[in-house]
Amino acid sequence: xxxxxxxxxxxxxxxxxxxxxxxxxxxxxxxxxxxxxxxxxxxxxxxxxxxxxxxxxxxxxxxxxxxxxxxxxxxxxxxxxxxxxxxxxxxxxxxxxxxxxxxxxxxxxxxxxxxxxxxxxxxxxxxxxxxxxxxxxxxxxxxxxxxxxxxxxxxxxxxxxxxxxxxxxxxxxxxxxxxxxxxxxxxxxxxxxxxxxxxxxxxxxxxxxxxxxxxxxxxxxxxxxxxxxxxxxxxxxxxxxxxxxxxxxxxxxxxxxxxxxxxxxxxxxxxxxxxxxxxxxxxxxxxxxxxxxxxxxxxxxxxxxxxxxxxxxxxxxxxxxxxxxxxxxxxxxxxxxxxxxxxxxxxxxxxxxxxxxxxxxxxxxxxxxxxxxxxxxxxxxxxxxxxxxxxxxxxxxxxxxxxxxxxxxxxxxxxxxxxxxxxxxxxxxxxxxxxxxxxxxxxxxxxxxxxxxxxxxxxxxxxxxxxxxxxxxxxxxxxxxxxxxxxxxxxxxxxxxxxxxxxxxxxxxxxxxxxxxxxxxxxxxxxxxxxxxxxxxxxxxxxxxxxxxxxxxxxxxxxxxxxxxxxxxxxxxxxxxxxxxxxxxxxxxxxxxxxxxxxxxxxxxxxxxxxxxx
Amino acid sequence: xxxxxxxxxxxxxxxxxxxxxxxxxxxxxxxxxxxxxxxxxxxxxxxxxxxxxxxxxxxxxxxxxxxxxxxxxxxxxxxxxxxxxxxxxxxxxxxxxxxxxxxxxxxxxxxxxxxxxxxxxxxxxxxxxxxxxxxxxxxxxxxxxxxxxxxxxxxxxxxxxxxxxxxxxxxxxxxxxxxxxxxxxxxxxxxxxxxxxxxxxxxxxxxxxxxxxxxxxxxxxxxxxxxxxxxxxxxxxxxxxxxxxxxxxxxxxxxxxxxxxxxxxxxxxxxxxxxxxxxxxxxxxxxxxxxxxxxxxxxxxxxxxxxxxxxxxxxxxxxxxxxxxxxxxxxxxxxxxxxxxxxxxxxxxx
Ligand SMILES: Cc1ncc(C[n+]2csc(CCOP(=O)(O)OP(=O)(O)O)c2C)c(N)n1
Ligand code: SF4
Ligand SMILES: [Mg+2]
Numbered sequence: 001x002x003x004x005x006x007x008x009x010x011x012x013x014x015x016x017x018x019x020x021x022x023x024x025x026x027x028x029x030x031x032x033x034x035x036x037x038x039x040x041x042x043x044x045x046x047x048x049x050x051x052x053x054x055x056x057x058x059x060x061x062x063x064x065x066x067x068x069x070x071x072x073x074x075x076x077x078x079x080x081x082x083x084x085x086x087x088x089x090x091x092x093x094x095x096x097x098x099x100x101x102x103x104x105x106x107x108x109x110x111x112x113x114x115x116x117x118x119x120x121x122x123x124x125x126x127x128x129x130x131x132x133x134x135x136x137x138x139x140x141x142x143x144x145x146x147x148x149x150x151x152x153x154x155x156x157x158x159x160x161x162x163x164x165x166x167x168x169x170x171x172x173x174x175x176x177x178x179x180x181x182x183x184x185x186x187x188x189x190x191x192x193x194x195x196x197x198x199x200x201x202x203x204x205x206x207x208x209x210x211x212x213x214x215x216x217x218x219x220x221x222x223x224x225x226x227x228x229x230x231x232x233x234x235x236x237x238x239x240x241x242x243x244x245x246x247x248x249x250x251x252x253x254x255x256x257x258x259x260x261x262x263x264x265x266x267x268x269x270x271x272x273x274x275x276x277x278x279x280x281x282x283x284x285x286x287x288x289x290x291x292x293x294x295x296x297x298x299x300x301x302x303x304x305x306x307x308x309x310x311x312x313x314x315x316x317x318x319x320x321x322x323x324x325x326x327x328x329x330x331x332x333x334x335x336x337x338x339x340x341x342x343x344x345x346x347x348x349x350x351x352x353x354x355x356x357x358x359x360x361x362x363x364x365x366x367x368x369x370x371x372x373x374x375x376x377x378x379x380x381x382x383x384x385x386x387x388x389x390x391x392x393x394x395x396x397x398x399x400x401x402x403x404x405x406x407x408x409x410x411x412x413x414x415x416x417x418x419x420x421x422x423x424x425x426x427x428x429x430x431x432x433x434x435x436x437x438x439x440x441x442x443x444x445x446x447x448x449x450x451x452x453x454x455x456x457x458x459x460x461x462x463x464x465x466x467x468x469x470x471x472x473x474x475x476x477x478x479x480x481x482x483x484x485x486x487x488x489x490x491x492x493x494x495x496x497x498x499x500x501x502x503x504x505x506x507x508x509x510x511x512x513x514x515x516x517x518x519x520x521x522x523x524x525x526x527x528x529x530x531x532x533x534x535x536x537x538x539x540x541x542x543x544x545x546x547x548x549x550x551x552x553x554x555x556x557x558x559x560x561x562x563x564x565x566x567x568x569x570x571x572x573x574x575x576x577x578x579x580x581x582x583x584x585x586x587x588x589x590x591x592x593x594x595x596x597x598x599x600x601x602x603x604x605x606x607x608x609x610x611x612x613x614x
Numbered sequence: 615x616x617x618x619x620x621x622x623x624x625x626x627x628x629x630x631x632x633x634x635x636x637x638x639x640x641x642x643x644x645x646x647x648x649x650x651x652x653x654x655x656x657x658x659x660x661x662x663x664x665x666x667x668x669x670x671x672x673x674x675x676x677x678x679x680x681x682x683x684x685x686x687x688x689x690x691x692x693x694x695x696x697x698x699x700x701x702x703x704x705x706x707x708x709x710x711x712x713x714x715x716x717x718x719x720x721x722x723x724x725x726x727x728x729x730x731x732x733x734x735x736x737x738x739x740x741x742x743x744x745x746x747x748x749x750x751x752x753x754x755x756x757x758x759x760x761x762x763x764x765x766x767x768x769x770x771x772x773x774x775x776x777x778x779x780x781x782x783x784x785x786x787x788x789x790x791x792x793x794x795x796x797x798x799x800x801x802x803x804x805x806x807x808x809x810x811x812x813x814x815x816x817x818x819x820x821x822x823x824x825x826x827x828x829x830x831x832x833x834x835x836x837x838x839x840x841x842x843x844x845x846x847x848x849x850x851x852x853x854x855x856x857x858x859x860x861x862x863x864x865x866x867x868x869x870x871x872x873x874x875x876x877x878x879x880x881x882x883x884x885x886x887x888x889x890x891x892x893x894x895x896x897x898x899x900x901x902x903x904x905x906x907x908x909x910x911x912x913x914x915x916x917x918x919x920x921x922x923x924x925x926x927x928x929x930x931x932x933x934x935x936x937x938x939x940x941x942x943x944x945x946x947x948x949x950x951x952x953x954x955x956x957x958x959x960x961x962x963x964x
Binding site: 398 | 642669670671672674676686687691692693694695696697698699702704705706707708709710711712713714716717734735737738742931934935936937938939941942943944945946948949950951952953955956959960963964
């Protein structure tokens with residue numbers, strides 16, 4: 001049997017039971033590889049359950065910077081869950097390795113000839129070394145990380161540093177953890193031939209990048225963007241956005257003089273209330289947001305219509321998960337695109353932003369508050385479970401200290417004195433955006449009544465058809481302005497004027513470099529564009545017009561972005577080819593390239609394939 | 615339709631401490647039915663705010679959907695108003711207050727808006743002790759959708775179309791008390807003398823002040839078999855504690871003994887002076903109020919007046935430890951930690 005041989009290119013799967021404390025050990029493993037300068041992309045596959053169910057943690061290592069999920073079986077499986085053992089053995093790539101706890105004998109029926117079994121009596125070792133039963137369980141995780149370090153050639157010193165970092169302030173815990181690492185490391189060195197044919201080596205491919213998840217970056221972006229009011233209701237996978245916002249606020253937003261909070265967070269009774277809080281605060285001039293996922297979006301829908309029509313700024317972070325209904329609550333999808341684009345009854349439209357990385361989550365989260373106040377309308381940040389909850393190798397977060405918040409068109413007392421007659425819905429500048437006032441500004445000027453019912457330019461209730469139409473047309477004009485100022489789509493740097501294009505958004509972007517390489521190997525060189533916002537800017541239509549065939553990548557069944565392009569840009573459906581992936585796992589480059597190769601019209605050409613990834 | 619009223623001021627109109635007249639606190643011309651109780655509630659509010667000499671622009675008025683929720687258009691023109699969605703005013707008011715704690719918030723709702731579609735939001739806004747005055751104009755019926763029974767209508771009473779109310783009613787007053795409202799009162803739109811001091815006290819109270827005002831719907835619920843008609847309510851009302859409102863500034867002029875048991879001193883220094891009725895319950899004791907409400911109810915009577923007041927309790931912002939400066943006035947300087955801090959944060963992810 002030939003074992004797989006590779007350097008800095010592999011997928012390692014950890015099979016655990018949730019609630020056993022494996023998460024922090026697995027994170028430490030991924031982070032150690034990151035600190036060796038090797039691009040790494042970990043992903044948690046977890047059940048909607050707190051304890052006792054199987055979970056998997058897949059770590060893709062790729063010096064070529066292929067950071068999307070890799071199609072197919074992992075090269076190495078670390079099997080720590082007896083319950084999923086049979087499935088886990090089956091799931092090893094031929095030529096790969098199966099590392100398991102040999103304290104109990106493995107069922108001989110499970111043995112395979114085409115992979116290498118590496119048994120280590122982890123439970124026995126922990127039973128001998130640790131007295132307390134909970135410590136035995138906990139340190140098992142650290143022991144296997146130590147063993148993997150020896151097997152893969154991970155610098156044990158880096159792991160020890162990580163332990164020290166993790167237990168800063170709780171130094172008593174450092175020594176026993178380091179001991180557990182050593183137990184695993186030494187055992188592997190003496191019992192197996194180390195390193196394996198799949199191995200790692202220090203390199204410098206990471207650069208200035210960081211390893212962070214999207215929700216941390218989104219929460220932090222809201223801190224930097226000046227959000228002060230939050231209403232929310234817990235739902236996976238959005239909860240950690242607010243948790244992170246709160247964590248950083250407690251560190252960075254306490255008024256030094258009074259010790260009081262420069263923020264206010266309310267865990268509401270439901271999502272209706274959560275968004276109501278954001279709308280009330282936005283109406284009253286504070287930067288406010290709520291965060292939720294699919295079911296919450298449905299509940300917020302009526303309020304989104306009010307905010308659209310009454311023109312109230314607010315930000316909604318939608319961390320999408322697999323629907324419909326409760327769907328697969330711990331799996332990823334991009335399936336709220338349509339719902340959010342047209343959220344609420346009546347003729348409505350919403351502003352959407354599509355981040356593709358934590359750095360973009362940070363930047364767009366901060367920017368969304370400027371956009372919401374400028375446009376006086378909700379802005380929905382369309383993240384997803386994969387981006388939000390899994391650590392991603394991301395550009396570092398950046399902030400320009402010269403950036404001043406754009407608080408939009410708001411009149412203060414003095415400005416009100418200067419205007420002859422204040423009309424809340426007067427389109428003074430012709431861009432569809434009118435001037436507003438905060439409550440409490442002026443004793444006898446600038447007050448108005450905000451409502452979801454039709455009104456004239458002076459905010460007086462009206463049921464006159466022509467006044468209603470005028471207002472609806474102005475709102476349309478406002479969304480044209482939005483299309484001009486929203487983040488522009490990003491054209492792929494290798495675009496060369498091919499007749500074939502591919503449009504993608506959100507996390508599909510991560511698979512594109514690898515997709516292009518796979519296509520190039522088959523003689524196909526196509527152009528790419530990553531959509532960043534809705535309503536679409538001119539560039540989006542131009543890109544479609546410039547190509548004969550355009551593939552649209554969606555992580556949902558309906559091809560929702562494709563439909564949106566067809567509807568909004570009145571594009572010929574035959575030209576836009578649907579590529580959809582929606583089993584709850586992140587999309588892969590293999591899947592995209594195979595889909596494109598199946599339907600591409602353009603003939604392949606002979607040209608040296610260029611590796612974009614490395 | 616709203617109509618703009620002429621703002622002609624009679625030279626001899628009384629002026630308040632701000633030099634403003636009653637007219638300065640009015641709203642657009644009402645489009646509610648002539649005789650609708652909601653207009654009387656609005657008028658009482660106008661008088662209360664005028665007499666308190668609060669600048670109207672320092673008040674924000676919020677409502678849900680319903681005839682009662684339309685009413686804010688018809689009072690306090692200089693206040694910003696927000697007609698939200700059906701049953702959800704409490705959350706919007708919460709957010710508004712979180713954004714700017716320096717304004718006064720008045721919520722106007724109906725029994726459909728609060729006791730049915732909005733019951734959850736109502737319960738939670740009480741619980742979160744929002745500093746606001748929450749008025750329910752309770753007519754036992756859905757006025758705006760033309761006469762369906764509300765959850766506050768009593769079982770056994772009948773609608774105008776002679777349908778019997780099949781389900782027991784929800785009493786918002788006892789609910790508010792159970793959930794921890796720190797000011798609770800019930801009144802009647804036909805009794806301005808009672809409403810005005812109660813509204814003043816509610817507005818000055820720091821914390822959640824709830825007033826259930828029985829406010830008959832002349833169009834859909836004023837018939838003989840209704841228990842929310844003007845006649846029925848007049849016949850069955852029992853005023854418990856008669857409350858006078860003594861504002862801060864007149865404290866020196868009125869003779870008033872500190873610590874007298876029938877005075878409740880509010881946070882801002884104003885005083886609720888209670889003249890004990892024959893009912894003998896203690897408005898500082900939640901259980902005693904609940905007991906009195908239930909006893910009257912058993913006798914077929916509606917107990918009105920101030921029912922409960924605890925001026926010592928902390929409000930939402932105290933509990934949240936929010937800064938005194940309105941959050942909506944903070945900017946980059948106070949809110950953005952800056953690039954240097956971000957570098958440190960980046961390093962934590964390496
Ligand atoms: C979501 C939603 N459902 C239903 C309605 C229709 N609706 C408007 S007002 C109302 C009832 C109002 O009753 P109440 O709050 O008692 O006010 P009143 O008119 O009696 O003062 C209803 C059901 C609505 N506006 N929104
Ligand atoms: S229908 Fe009833 S509640 Fe509505 S305005 Fe007329 S009287 Fe008032
Ligand atoms: Mg009603």
